[in-house]
Amino acid sequence: MSGARHIAFEERSKGTIEVEVDYVVVGSGAGGAAAAVTLARGGAEVAIVEAGAWRDGEHYPYSAYGSMRDLMDDWGSTVAVGRAFWPVVQARTMGGTTVINSAICVRTPDDIFAQWEKERGIGGLRDRVLAHQERIERELSVEEVPPAARGRSNLLAMKGAEGLGWDSHYMRRYVKGCEGTGQCLQGCRKLRKQSTNLNYVPETIARGGTVLSCAPVSRVVLEGTRAIGVRGHFVHPQTRAKGAVFFVRARKGVFVAASVTHTPVLLARSGVKSKMIGEQFRAHPGTGVFGCYDEPVDMNVGATQGWASTQFRKEPGLKLETLAIPPELVASRLTGAGVELMKRLAEYRHIAMWCHAVRAESVGTVRPAPFSDKPMVKYGLDRADMERFRQGMILLAKQHFAAGAKAIIPGIQGMPYKLTADQVGLLDDAPLDPKKYIAILSHLFGGAIMGRDPASAVVDGSGRVHGYQGLMVADASVIPSNLGVNPQHTIMGLASVFAEDALAA
Ligand SMILES: Cc1cc2nc3c(=O)[nH]c(=O)nc-3n(C[C@H](O)[C@H](O)[C@H](O)COP(=O)(O)OP(=O)(O)OC[C@H]3O[C@@H](n4cnc5c(N)ncnc54)[C@H](O)[C@@H]3O)c2cc1C
Ligand code: SF4
Known part of the structure; x- marks a missing residue:
């Protein structure tokens, strides 16, 4: 036929x-x-x-759960097996x-x-x-995120970067007239993303x-x-x-x-x-640092990702970006339970999330998993990469404070839930154990x-x-x-x- x-x-x-x-x-x-x-x-x-x-636009899900169910490979359950088990995110x-x-080009x-x-x-x-x-x-109509779709998180990131004298920019994306709904991870129902x-x-x-x-x-x-x-x-x-x-x-x-x-x-x-x-698997492991601001940020208003800096690509080896994740994923990052979690969630509108993507040198493998047709990724970061990883978090923390944050939430196990500007030096001694961090691998190579x-x-x-x-x-x-x-x-x-x-x- x-x-x-x-x-x-x-x-x-x-x-x-x-x-x-x-x-x-x-x-x-x-x-x-x-x-x-x-x-x-x-x-x-x-x-x-x-x-x-x-799936056509009207069938894209609204929630992160729906995205895992309908759009992701194996419900987003693939993990890189190493000292830590970090999710490997891809679509199916x-x-x-x-x-x-996020259509960043x-x-x-x-x-x-x-x-x-x-x-x-x-x-x-x-x-x-x-x-x-x-x-x-x-x-694919690549354009810079239009001013109307920048949202406060991206504007604050630019303010912080300018305050520190960093080279940075609003992103160019494969998007025609972004409406700034912050829904890229669930598929663009507005069909703006190409x-x-x-x-x-x-x-x-x-x-x-x-x-x-x-x-x-x-x-x-x-x-x-x-x-x-x-x-x-x-x-x-x-x-x-x-x-x-x-x-x-x-x-x-x-x-x-x-x-x-x-x-x-x-x-x-x-x-x-x-x-x-299956040899020479590489990735850009990344994590986010939350900044807490007096005024509402409403990070899900505006392009999912709109600001970036490649100033640190060669030294120490990472990229910085803004990222808006759905509220249910923010909840999982705020940690805690019961009344404590509800109090932390009450701050949601005042939080901006910025992240890094580490240009890691570590390599891993991809093999067929035993007794299944699924892939098994073995991958972990060596000490030099973990130092890059930590360095990226320090840069993000400084950027938040330069943008006017009153505190940051580093999300590192064993460290205080929040750090104020005078405590940022504590991050210099943050652990180099990947198990202490929540990270994902979204850019994969090899x-x-x-x-x-x-x-x-x-x-x-x-x-x-x-x-x-x-x-x-x-x-x-x-x-x-x-x-x-x-x-x-x-x-x-x-x-x-x-x-x-x-x-x-
Ligand atoms: C959340 C997230 C955000 C990202 N944001 C950006 C960004 O803004 N800019 C950017 O440059 N990169 C971004 N990336 C990375 C980028 O999307 C990927 O690097 C890129 O799509 C990989 O292209 P690919 O063709 O290798 O694989 P994919 O685009 O993943 O395509 C592989 C396809 O093969 C299909 N497939 C798998 N197995 C089989 C099989 N056995 N038979 C038939 N089909 C099969 C899968 O279902 C899938 O549709 C992001 C990644 C993630 C997870
Ligand atoms: S931010 Fe919203 S409108 Fe813009 S590309 Fe993403 S999903 Fe589409």
């Missing part, structure tokens, strides 16, 4: 659903959608196969993590291309990636492509060392019941873009041989890294899996280093280059 369409869950009684195309792309997030639309624009017949369901829905992210820094050339033997990417990033910025389910996925269909949703791929089908398609069975989005089997045959190639945690597992499960599969040498890389500089034909990877798992900036733009730029190379082959 072929022809433009969307195939959602199919009952088991349907037997096997077969589709044949030029290229099949596994995953519809930042990498998958960018690769698919490039292939489709190049005249190829493309199928996107996505594990999650297709049409559009991938672009549906639940940052071009790949020049030093990253130089590093890839020097350490991985991959040159010639800079101009091509940047050209694609320029195009994507036009197509997640890939709104643009590149529908365009792929409009260009004659096919999209399968609720369709987790269980393996890439190989004939010898050539990838000829993908196979799996539909899974009902609510009951999780197994549906029909699907087989998508690819005449020209298979692109795997199932994310840093799922791509390595899928390659391993499919029998792809490389000792580098697991199928690129490099010229097959002994130290899974894919080459065109995303082609070393030693295989017609098998490409086009997501964050190819990224061999920690960027120190938000990764979506780099992922999209690389995926576009890889798709272009496949068309030219």
Whole structure:
């Protein structure tokens, strides 16, 4: 069968659903959608196969709980196993993590291309990636957070940064006319955020492509060392019941873009041989510091994230940002119970949350979990990274006080619940034990890294899996280093280059 369409869950009684195309792309997030639309624009017949369901704006949830249930991978329950168990947050829905992210758009820094050339033997990417990033910025309406959507938390962050003489800015995001509802984590019901389910996925269909949703791929089908398609069975989005089997045959190639945690597992499960599969997992671990202000801040009024500073990207190695999280998540960060928690919550309107993303050097692994098809991430921060982590919290604390906060809530186990400006020095001796902190990993890298040498890389500089034909990877798992900036733009730029190379082959 072929022809433009969307195939959602199919009952088991349907037997096997077969589709044949030029290229099949596994995953519809930042990498998958960018690769698919490039292939489709190049005249190829493309199928996107996505594990999650297709949800339109009116079906996005309002709460963090709803987001975990409907939009996140495995209810957001994946954790990095190390000394601490920090959540690894990713989406499982049409559009991938672009549906639940904050749409912050940052071009790949020049030093990253130089590093890839020097350490991985991959040159010639800079101009091509940047050209694609320029195009994507036009197509996805990248704009600075408009003044009306800045909200008080972002304005205060700018005030604090200016007071300290830091270089900082209001963010540029893939958003057309942000209304400042602070709901990015639950999906943008106003359809202002340009997640890939709104643009590149529908365009792929409009260009004659096919999209399968609720369709987790269980393996890439190989004939010898050539990838000829993908196979799996539909899974009902609510009951999780197994549906029909699907087989998508690819005449020209298979692109795997199932994310840093799922791509390595899928390659391993499919029998792809490389000792580098699942190696070199990296992340930007991050946490927030709350500032308490006399006047209401109402952090959920305004863009979810609107202000950032990259001044500390190289030294000590981190990025600072504002972040508004839903009230129920704030409650979990305020700690305590009963009357004490209610008193703390009463302050909610007066709290601003700012966070860091640490450019950690530590590496981990992604492997199939025993007796399941889920990924297992092993990862922990070494002492140098924990020092960066602590340093970032100190910077955020100082920024809050420079913006006029009367106290901060550091959220560090064993330290006072609140610190005033004269106590900020206590943070210099804050523990370096990850268990004492609540952090998440939202920017992930590696697991199928690129490099010229097959002994130290899974894919080459065109995303082609070393030693295989017609098998490409086009997501964050190819990224061999920690960027120190938000990764979506780099992922999209690389995926576009890889798709272009496949068309030219
Ligand atoms: C809360 C949050 C906020 C973020 N904010 C930003 C931001 O503002 N700016 C930024 O640059 N980055 C941000 N990021 C990171 C960014 O969203 C990700 O780095 C990026 O989306 C990763 O792209 P990807 O293509 O590798 O994977 P994803 O976008 O996660 O897409 C992978 C897709 O593959 C699907 N899939 C998985 N397994 C299978 C399978 N077996 N079969 C079929 N499909 C499968 C998944 O369901 C998913 O849809 C954020 C991340 C989070 C969690
Ligand atoms: S802040 Fe609200 S309107 Fe703006 S992009 Fe996020 S969800 Fe959409």
